[in-house]
Amino acid sequence: MIVEYIQSALLLIAAFLVIVSAVGFLSLPKDMKNVVYARIHIIGIFDIACIIAMIGLGQYLLAVIYLILAPFTAHAIANAFYKSEDVVNNVELNVVEEDEDNPNPFIVNKSKVQELENEDSEKLKTDERFTISTLDINEEE
């Protein structure tokens, strides 16, 4: 009888935590700073609620396994977000490679073409059908 009360109390606590985390998960404003990390933090509450529910259901091994696995998931998602999408905190994502302004793509600087000729490119060696030739054009002529 006492065990049933303890089990039901654990399940009710888990249900309360799950509903609180669901409300918090959706009610965060979208334009808040670092909102994804805040959501990951809220999911931590949901994870603990799941562990409490598993203990209340008598599945202790599953609870231990999930207790070990849940932080790895949260850190992996936060790491992926930081490396790929977090333009606020990650400075590397704000660096934009500027394209050179080249109004006419058919006229290339002579020194660049000579650099290309001097390169021992394997592609040029294997494919001898294509050659690069330079032509000097003076503006006076």
Add this chain to the structure above:
Amino acid sequence: MDILIISKYILIIAFIIMMFAALRASAYKGTSMGLLGSSVVVVAFAVALLVFGQMYNLTFYRDISLALIFFGFVGTVAFSIVAGGDK
């Protein structure tokens, strides 16, 4: 009605609410939010399956729930490694 059964029903309702919330959140902007929402849906379904299995004496519910939790973790970590790039 037994208080244990009532609390199990309340827990299942809470998990269903959480699954809908996670589905909504997975539609937010960004790959990470989709990843987060889908992992929450999987875990909520696995624990709800545990409760269902105990209520109706289903066989193999614990194995299915263990598989969902474990492979959901593996998939989430694998996709986060892919999404994070190799820098």
